[in-house]
Amino acid sequence: NAGVMQNPRHLVRRRGQEARLRCSPVKGHSHVYWYRQLPEEGLKFMVYLQKENIIDESGMPKERFSAEFPKEGPSILRIQQVVRGDSAAYFCASSPPGQGADYTFGSGTRLTVV
């Protein structure tokens, strides 16, 4: 039973390009969460999605960032027109319905903006 799969593991983008981060949740998990981690800091909540719905995006920057979790396929975190400050590790987690604390985290995507 595979865990949360994130790809790519490392992503380098030039300023102004778009970054697309993918997350496949644990099989059977219908809840997906995205977190961002800056060096030597804890994870910061960005967005919580269920299939085809954004439930809570209170941690998402208002501009350039978007997330989706389509009926078929992985969840996508999209960052448009990246800037140096977007460089961070982005972690996806998933959980089954009805169990709020039973998160499984992926290994993350490390985004570097040059």
Add this chain to the structure above:
Amino acid sequence: GQQLNQSPQSMFIQEGEDVSMNCTSSSIFNTWLWYKQDPGEGPVLLIALYKAGELTSNGRLTAQFGITRKDSFLNISASIPSDVGIYFCAGQGSSGSARQLTFGSGTQLTVLP
């Protein structure tokens, strides 16, 4: 926004020693969680606490959910080299989305042979 104050920020201990770290918050949480993160990996859940006052063990790890619901501690007994890593506390369910986790800033643990 909510903040968790985690201390200490880093610890250097000898193999075999016991370790203690804690988190405090100005907000009440319904669930406290402790995670370990190895370099280049995502956090892995160590212990989950669901009730105020709850004391839970997982092998050499023991954690408690403070009675005020605003604090928690994690103890590691008889440390070994593989305990090296960053330990994070996280609270859930205080406000906003009940599923959102608020993380502390981490405790970097180094175990010396």
